[in-house]
Amino acid sequence: MERPGTFEEFWPYYVAQHRLPATRMLHFVGTHLGLVAAALGFVFSPWLFAAAPVLGYGFAWIGHFFFEKNQPATFTYPLWSLRGDFRMLRLTWAGKMGGEVARLIDGAHP
Secondary structure (H helix, E strand, O other): OOOOOOHHHHHHHHHHOOOOHHHHHHHHHHHHHHHHHHHHHHHOOHHHHHHHHHHHHHHHHHHHHHHHOOOOHHHOOHHHHHHHHHHHHHHHHOOOHHHHHHHHHHOOOO
């Protein structure tokens, strides 16, 4: 993949890295756990805040390494990947992420 110039150019690549429902569900769970840990960290303990990325990315990376068998986009595009995580979370809550995967994958994106 050529280096994308915008997030919208990056998005199809991100979606292609999350083809499997199991990977997307692990992201969904990890992102929620990371957000909860960050919020509780502000209130109770900085250790919880420090645990937030471990929880969030730990679940996501399990999906990539064991299900997708690919390299997480975070390694190459950390900020766009984080933005992609939140878009995927929003689309999952709306019940539209499966359709987004079908639209972009069936649209001949690798």
